[in-house]
Amino acid sequence: MPPEEFQTLAGPGGLEIQLLPTRAFKTVILALVVEAPLDEQRSARALVPDLLSRGTASFPDLASLGARCEELFDTELLATCSAAGGRQLLKLGVETVADRWVGDVPLVAQAAELLAELVHAPPLVDGRFVPEHVEQERVNLVRALRGLDDDKGSYAVRSLLATMHADTPWAHHAWGTLEAAQQLDEVSVRDAWTGLRTAFPARLFIAGDVSEAQVADVAERLAAGATREAPSAPEPVPQRTSSEVQRQREDQDLAQSKLAMGWRLPSELLPGAAAGMFAEIFGGSASSRLFKRVREQESLAYGCGSVALPDSGTLLVQAGLEPGTAERVEQLVGEERERLARDGVRDAELELARTALRRRLLASQDRPGERLHFRLRGLLTGRATTIDAALEQLAAVTASDVTELARGCALDSVFLLEGRAS
Amino acid sequence: MKLQPVANPLDAAVFAGRAASGLSVLVHPIPGRRSVFAAFGTNFGSIDRVSGANGEPVPEGLAHFLEHKLFEDAAGDVTDRFAALGASTNAMTGFCGTTYIASTVEQPEASVDLLLDFVQDPYFTDELVAKEQGIIAQEIGMYDDDPDWRVFFELLTSLYAKHPVRDNIAGSVASIAEIDAATLRRCYDLFYHPSNMALVVSGDVQPERIAALVDADQSARGTDALPAHERLLEDEPRARVRERSELRLPVARPRLLLGVKETVLGGSPQELGRRRLATQVAIDLLFGRSTDTYRALYEDGLIDESFSASYSSEHSFGFSMIGGETDEPERLEARVREVLERARTGDFDTDGLKRTRARLTGGLLRASDSAESVSYGLLSAHFRGVAPFSALDWIQQLSADELRARLAEHLDPEALSVCVLRPEEP
Known part of the structure; x- marks a missing residue:
């Protein structure tokens, strides 16, 4: 149907x-x-x-x-x-x-x-x-x-x-x-x-x-008798030319440190669904690389995940950590990104991510509020405005699309809110 | 197992039955819905801390620790197997129960099968337990930095002297350090018996196929007898522990939370359900958005959108919680106390009761669009021992006199406590 x-x-x-x-x-x-x-x-x-x-x-x-x-x-x-x-x-x-x-x-x-x-x-x-x-x-x-x-x-x-x-x-x-x-x-x-x-x-x-x-x-x-302007066209992704990583740190009396890392995604690879697939494989779920490495293997965080914000060309990584471990976590995140860029994505991993994103798209049809949000986002950004179009984009993503994104993204900024133990 | 229809005044019937093992099953068919949602719950939560038969206590945070550990077996993380089916999974532990969920659009029966499998096939090793202790310690730290969570539990420790509802659901770093594989196994055997569990499936599914799937799963396992045990609670004083407490955290805005400990407990599931509904309605008629109290507090700048007033109760505990962010905690406290005292002595406007009936009906109708909401509601009603959707009948029977009487007994001044959260001093 x-x-x-x-x-x-x-x-x-x-x-x-x-x-x-x-x-x-x-x-x-x-x-x-x-x-x-x-x-x-x-x-x-x-x-x-x-x-x-x-x-x-x-x-x-x-x-x-x-x-x-x-x-x-x-x-x-x-x-x-x-x-x-x-x-x-x-x-x-x-x-x-x-x-x-x-x-x-x-x-x-x-x-x-x-x-x-x-x-x-x-x-x-x-x-x-x-x-x-x-x-x-x-x-x-x-x-x-x-x-x-x-x-x-x-x-x-x-x-x-x-x-x-x-x-x-x-x-x-x-x-x-x-x-x-x-x-x-x-x-x-x-x-x-x-x-x-x-x-x-x-x-x-x-x-x-x-x-x-x-x-x-x-x-x-x-x-009510008003005459409104027409909605505006989608905006271009912001660009930054400097390659220097911007670092900020703030200390507060917290039980946990909060780490946020921002990677700039190559704008030419942003149309379509590849950025979403990249973020899903990198840190989008409990099956992702960051979750397995940072949480399951090293027990450094309760959560460590990534999300793509393609409208601003951003890959966001965030984690809640034991104070004093941010440097190690940042190193692990960097290593996983490099591994993805160097060795590429496995077929099984790609299909797992595709299946997960497909499920989320289809399940969103059951929630009227999510339908509205999806449509609005598509109209504002120029991305898919129908579920069918989004599914088509998702089906078209290849392993090399994801690998290219991993190779092309560059760490732009790091913000650390350091907790009390350090 | 034969599932029987249960009347649903909001929509088509729900189907319910019990497998030979004792596992309860509820199915809520929604034709045309894309996703199927399954919730597999056990009647074991953070407050179930003492099992009397063998005299061995259940450590603080054990139910939550079990929830984490069931996701891993000899073959690795079960999340990956759900993902391969196109499904997602998660779990949550509350005061009274633990619930494991699966959501899918493509292979619902295989997903339900896997849900049944992983929850009922535990795999505990001391090595895996040690790894999980680090992860849960991080989770505890995350909640420690959540100001609303901190105020809520600080207030519970002011209300309750002994009842384990006062303890953090995840336990403490010290309490989880005491948990080992043998303790997990002992508690699993006590509380994860099929007769203590229920499965709810909601979506475009056929009830008889879910029943057959559960029967096949349960008969393949065989069922051991439930080990003798008893859930004991220490005697909890009627009065609160202390009248007020204060916290300081790195926040920009202060918060006030005022709690009232429930002093009338127990009774049949129906009595408890009616009492819960009557108190929820009464608290809403005192502080809800349509009240003059809310309007006046808002216009006087004492509250904002963060303000809420709610009531929760189960068989052995209950409490009202009223408050939110405010720049003037003392003034807000005085005003809330004034309203409560007037209500306790019968000065209480019940004009909104008729509207409350429409509100409850509308809210349930909208919530019934969500397979998740319906599933949690069915699971909760099952464990509470009441028929699904009972609130719709009870609300018609509620009278203004009943609400007045309820507030008179609930709003005991000796059961009231306040917690104020202030920003750290520079």
Whole structure:
């Protein structure tokens, strides 16, 4: 049975509709994903999803909005801010249940109405956001930016990527900077909201058991008479010419050291699925080379793995280690990369990785949220936008593709957050 | 083994049965679904620490250590064999159980077969145990650096004096150093008997084929009698150990977590299930996002999205946990205590109860899209001894008076403790 796929439809006012009509799920997702530049105004825009999630004109505070979501069979609000290269992505959506599972209550229409109010009709006073709400969300954003450092593994990775991709959008956090967040005011936030609801390119994702009439209804509600720009084309991979490895070390009172290593992948080998296969074989699973060597043979880490970030041309290796062992682990990672480059990949190893990635692709069809994410990522990066296309790319990867990536990648940066034992 | 249909108010029936060995089997067919998910669980978790029959204790962290060690046998790491089938595998240990999972899209029956095989064919050597001690020590270190995990367990040690729920699920570096191959074998034989285990399979599968596969597996093994043993617990005082504790870690933001130890324990599985649901609903009506309390705390800048209020309970322990990141732990504590004290004395708004019924139904419907969620739910209901989806019936019967009574007995001031995590001083 061929997988059901998203269709691209032209919506009102330049809104691009991404529709996955399916009766396979009880869940229905309606999500507006707005695409803005990752510029100096990104902190103001980052605040908007949380500010809008505080209430609408009809449900003007957290309690009444929460009660409305409960009445709508636990309809969940989706409000996030993330980054994809030079773009900031603002998502506002709802996840609800298809009408036929709740005794034909018009739940999708009610959820669409709530989403439209959330985006376009916040509880304004004299055309302005409630000043206390803006101030509370500004403080929350400042606190959240400070709190990012509390997850030490993520902190190590973020620090590495900021060094590796300095002076490119890939070094920036979607929420902006502490300094910018501290200076936000009602005017800048209202301007950001206006841009998001009326001007910036946007895609409306609809996945689930919905009718044509419901699709048209939610699109009209969310377009709200605005005229938007078209979504932008995928961006090129950032380049760095220097061959010197950038090293940073920070000491904290931690039980475990966190090591992050960034390798630059050759851009000419990035289209297709070879980078994903390389990362899978190198450190993508419990069957991978890094897992076997660093964890199973030398017991140096609970986890040591790799992931490809092809949009920025990065192979990321990360590990949580006993303090004092980072040098040895870095040596092992380097040796495994060299071995892969020198001796190539075994056929059995290649097929194992291909099978694992194929399983993940096919299994993602069972989760509406993952379907949406896969489609969005493909549209943003120029990579495969359908499961079939991704499977074809995966089937085409050869052992020499992977070996070429191993030979062509170069260690760019290392970040070590060293624990207390050393 | 003949699997019998069990009514599922959310969707098509689930099928359940028991093999001659005592192994329970549940199958949740989902026609058209690409992936098949299998969960093989044993009713043995981190709190099962004392087996009374032979007087030998189960070391702290043993259940988790066993979980790690079953993945390796004389032929190497079983993960590679799953990968060759196009499947993935994993496992997790909790307070009350250990669950091994397999997920696949291409060879579901072979994957289920392998899942049954590796969990039931242990291979322990002192050399492999020594290797695993290093890996688990790293895992313990990883959790030691997780501020939320640290606050959670610090609070449990303030609530519980003797009950092993106070101990880290993975144990400590010292406790796992005492584990050897013989100890693993002894505990495996006690707690991995088929009569103490259950298999759940969810996806596009035929129940009768899964039943036949399990029958063939179990009859090929033969079944030893379950060794005589008893799970003993020391008497746990009703009151908390201490009223407050404090931690300092290298974090940017402080955290407050307030816990209430459950003082009403035991009863039939149904009584326990209803009590659990009533307390969960009541705690949500006190602190959930649709409450005026949540709104006021948020608007006063005392909480943010990290705030949560939850309740967990099993036969021998239970607790509510309320809190999150906050820049003003003392003010938040005072406000939460005020709400709890008012609720204990009956000042408690139950208007949201009707909405809670819709919320629970909607949440379960969305969760039922996930084979993983359904499988874990079925496994949990099985080990708790209640029919699947019982909560949907119980929620209809809950009354405002029952919720008030429940909070009056649960919110005992002597059972309440607070943990504050602060950033390290510069």
